[in-house]
Amino acid sequence: MTTPQKVKSAFRHAVRLGTGRACLLARAHPEIDFSAYLIEAALTCFAYDGQAEPSRAAYLYELYCLVPQQARIRRAVLRGLATERTDTWALTQLFGLTLFFAQQGDAAARKTLYRNFLRNLIRSSDWAGADEIITLDGLAGLHYVARKYGQYLKRHPDDWQDDGPIEFFQEHHPTIDAWAELRQWAETDADVQRYLQNVKNTLASQAYHQAARPQPEPVPTLEELLQRPPGTYVRLAVRRQLPGPAEARLLAERLLTERNPAVRENLLYLFSRIEFPLGYAPILALARQKPGRYRLAEFATDALAHLPAPEVRAFALQKLARTTRPGQYTSILRSNYQAGDAALLTSLAARFHNEHTIEALAISYVAIYEANPTPECAGPLLALYAKMNCGMHRYEVVKLLIANGLLPAWLHEELPFDSYHRTRLLHQPPA
Structure with missing residues (x-):
């Protein structure tokens, strides 16, 4: 019998990994309060590599829309955005979630989004929030971002800014000349003028150093x-x-x-x-x-x-029997795989829990089964799927299962709700 506590535990595990199982559980159990685990996932970037993997804000917002405790979650997110001062990728995730709230007409979210841009900065994260403000308010958002940067530069004259926000706006509003708008604002707004001049100086400096570089x-x-x-x-x-x-x-x-x-x-x-x-x-x-x-x-x-050689295989098996770094030795099986090795690889995936170890195993398992297509890959790959918080390598695992015709129905059901957009695209609608 599935108890509410087991369902909660399964939801927490799924939302930390970023799998679509969290969405299915929220839909199937509207009577259960998942808000504590959603808040935990919103305030923490659980992706293996937050810099490489796209933000999970959209994934978390979809889950937020499914649960009845939205007021509690929203308060925690807005408070988190106002207080996050250590993790850049948690901060960008919170900016993304707050943008979703603001786009639905949430005045407090809009205020929080604006108020926390360039406030109590995390080192090298002064760009966080600019894209969200521009996304929310277009030209007015760009104006605000430019003014805030100008005010910041007044206090920090040695700082420099590039044209990232300008290019972001231009990409999303190709019919508006962002530079022309900035020049017009700069005529009457000292803060915008300071920002615009700083960006021009940065671009000129980059061009100068590029031109001054000696021949390669x-x-x-x-x-x-x-x-x-x-x-x-x-x-x-x-x-x-x-x-x-x-x-x-x-x-x-x-x-x-x-x-x-x-x-x-x-x-x-x-x-x-x-x-x-x-x-x-x-x-x-x-x-x-x-x-x-x-x-x-x-x-x-x-x-x-x-x-490939029996002695090489024996060396790998000997090391795997006692190592704490199995990914270093499982890679040897790429050229030394034998039928039945799936049992060993499955047991290794079950034995280890450290996210770095699981990531190393994922890299080696993908290489092994790309080189050795076999139906027995299902066991090891599914064991990894159950533990992986790397959306990018989860995508590779699912691709291999599909290529071998081994994708379980329950996993196929999860794919449209995965936190990683490329994994979502692997879902095939019924014929």
Whole structure:
């Protein structure tokens, strides 16, 4: 028997993940008060990466419209917008929700939206709220935003502003010349004039520095990259210069004799992207080393994902039996998968709860089952779906289930209400 407490627990879990199950539960149980969990989700950005994933404000507003405790939720959101001073992505979510209230004629929401723009700023978040005000009031909203920035610049003359709000307005109102309107306002409004001049100065500075940049250096050769200290730049550049088969073989032979550990790290990163052509044994030996200053064992482990061999598979299974970082070793199964491995992958997804671990598993499981289409992918992918708060990788999981003809009816029912817009588009209406 399903108790109200179990339904509440299921709703809270779903709304934190951002799945459509929350909407279905709210519809099916209007007698249950879900407001505490909706408030929690409104005040906190539960998305795995709030910067990369679009705001969940629209998703939360849909849920708000389904429940009877709207007054309580609305008060909490408006209070949250007035007090959020630590999390940029929670702040933008609250601005988005407040915009929805204001668009329905809520005078207090409108006032709160305006009042909290450029107020008690979170570092590097002075842009938050500008788009919502412009969305709400168009040209009048742009005027307000420009004046507020001008007033802020009067107190902070060393600050700079770009043309983001102007471009946002122009995109949504292509028949109105935003720059012409700003110039006209600036004739009689010192705050707008200050903002407009600051934006012009910023754009001029950007253009100057762009023009003054020296001619770009020649693209470094792969050899030059290998000689550089390991780091993010080198890895990104290596991805753009992956060698062909003949050069890859020469680089593999070099790895066997190279003594410089920095170069060896760069070489191993290269072979985490392409197959090491001299067999698995040298890479497996490096993967078995203890971690040190250089990331040799880590990148060697990554390189094993391209190398099918019984010993490589045995290494992965041995590590997975005791590791706390399973995503590093499940990736090896991409080239070493066997029928029945779904049971292991399902158990790993069930065992771990940390969001970073679940995200790493999601990345590796998607790669495994893209390379190894099989009906048994359903177990591991559904186990992940039940825990993932990353909307973008949830989309990839659902795509794989659909591609294999394994999407359960209950999950298909949730898709139109997911927090991630691309997942919603995967829903297929009845024929």
